[in-house]
Amino acid sequence: MTTDTHEAPLTVLGGGPAGLATGFYAHRHGLDVRLFEAADAIGGNARTLELGPFRYDTGAHRFHDKNDAVTADVKALLGDDLRRIDAPSQISWRGRRIDFPLAPYDLLRKLPLSLLAQIAWEQLSIPGVSENAEHFEEMALQSYGPTLANLFLLNYTEKLWGANADTLSPRVAGDRLEGLDLKTFFLEALGGAKEKARHLDGSFYYPKHGYGQIAEATADALGREHIHTGARVTRLAHDGAQIQRVTINDADPVGVETVVSTLPLTLVLRLLDPPPPDDIQAIAESMRFRHLRLVVLGLDRPRLTPNASLYFPDRSVPFTRLYEPKNRSPDMAPNGQTVVVLERPCHPDTAAWTRPDDALRADAVSLLTDHGLLQGDEVVTSAHHEVPFAYPILEVGAEEKAECLKQYLDRFDNLHRLGRSADFVYTHTHNLYSRAKSLAQSLTTDAAPAA
Incomplete structure (x- = not known):
């Protein structure tokens, strides 16, 4: 990974939906953007991955048509590849399927x-x-x-x-x-x-080639030359009033002008140099994120369920949800076959997080067999994927703790936050794009020279 050392007007930390949207809208407003993403690929926790001929998302994502301007922007990025889908979700309960919500x-x-x-x-x-x-x-x-x-x-x-x-x-x-x-x-x-029908969450938009196509199209519109992957932020140097330099991969620091962080709120506090006061660090350490382990099964059958997602409320079932990408787009699996993903929520310090992949796969197959969803040996391929920091755990008092941390970070007048993990909130893609659009407009106004 190589990075330019000039001070771009806008440095974005994180290449998930929030970071890409910020870079996209800022670039559209004429700002020079530089984006750093720790992983080797963009998309964050909203990527689409391949398993042989199968495609699957790192989450049961869907794009909600709740903001006309944002929907129009995403439609312009994807064209006819963005399709309206009608696939409601259900709960598996005592052998019956109950609509959810x-x-x-x-x-x-x-x-x-x-x-x-x-x-x-x-x-x-x-x-x-x-x-x-x-x-x-x-x-x-x-x-x-x-x-x-x-x-x-x-x-x-x-x-x-x-x-x-x-x-x-x-x-x-x-x-x-x-x-x-x-x-x-x-x-x-x-x-x-x-x-x-109005109570169901079964109508939404979804891209032809998977949810990650939104991130990929946004990155293309931003310009890949502005995106640096394999670029983990390891230090944020400041003078108490502004973020001055960002260190990538423990290498030489680069100067910054304006920073938008989509990194987890608690991580930003740990990266600050000098570090925050002990009481602020203690609050950050007390806040938790939920992680996910995914089991992906390619199946030699046309469909497993008619649902976008199938939920399992029973405590004895280790998985919370199954989603079938082909019910979102037929292009996610070959004709006559399908792919399903089962989610296993975990805390990183538990046995569930370290359970061997083969054992987790066996748990998934056993669940589907016990529920009468699988018949015989229909699994033709499988994979596993970890999703860290999938979502913040909104415990009682977490809002007050997050607000305290945000108030501390507000002292840095060139640092902005955007994203589910960055603000410690549960939100959706259309909201992230809407906020990114407003932020980019504000940054553009601030950067404009006085008349």
């Missing part, structure tokens, strides 16, 4: 009468989605009642995040659990399937 009409058709009666009774006594809950468990119980919460929400959430539900912030639910109350129970019971 939970939809009352679907529950009415698939749950036993005794459970439905209990759920309906509980709906009469709850106020709806709670906005004042102190933790996720309280929110789930108050908003959906104990039956639904215990069946589909609490076990899965604790398995996904690796923490007790009463220690997690209500924000871990995101916006996927809205719209489930007594009113919608009756509306959907009367209106049928057409009324439940």
Whole structure:
């Protein structure tokens, strides 16, 4: 890896969606951009990888049409390769498939009468989605009642995040659990399937060749000559008011003018030289990220499920989710074959993170066989992939801790943050591109010479 030593007006740290979007919009505004990415390829945790004739993403990603301007920009980058997909997700529960996000009409058709009666009774006594809950468990119980919460929400959430539900912030639910109350129970019971559609997250955009195609197209538009891969940031030298130099791969430092960091918030604190005060370091060390291990299986069959994702709430199942790329784009696998990816959330200091690949593969095959999804020896190839810092663990109090760290970093007037890990928030690609677009406009205005 070689880097230029001139001080580019904008230095971007990290080549995931947030960093690439920042570089793309800044370059479009005429700024000179230099981007450093530690890995040998761009895309961060939103890459598309190949396994022989199969293609798969490093996550069950989808592009939401929630911002018209951003959607138009991404459409311009990908053209006809960006397609609208309708592939809802489901929960695997006791041999049945329950729509997720939970939809009352679907529950009415698939749950036993005794459970439905209990759920309906509980709906009469709850106020709806709670906005004042102190933790996720309280929110789930108050908003959906104990039956639904215990069946589909609490076990899965604790398995996904690796923490007790009463220690997690209500924000871990995101916006996927809205719209489930007594009113919608009756509306959907009367209106049928057409009324439940608005509760499902099954319509989205997806690129022809995998989600990583968005990152690749963004990198092409930015200009590959501005991107330096294999460039790990190892030191951020500062004078207390500005970031002055960035050291790459422990080599000679390079001067910087303006810096946008998409690196994990806690990592930036560790890279500062001089280091932050002990109390700030202690806060950073107390904040955690969830990591993922992926098991990829190429299968000699046309399809495994009709779903974008299939969730497993049962605590006895080590995996949280299965996604089938071919249900997002038929070009992700050859005719007559498909590929599936199973996610195993982990903390880095647990046995799950160090479990041998062969054992994890056996766990995946056993799960699919036990659920009647695989018949005989249909696995033709397999792979494994690790996704570190997949998402921040939003524990109770994490927002306040993150705010404290952000306030400390705000003293550096030439340092900006953008991204899920950089801001310690759970967000989506369209939001990252929207924020990058606004940031680039602001930086352009700041860089413009006075009249």
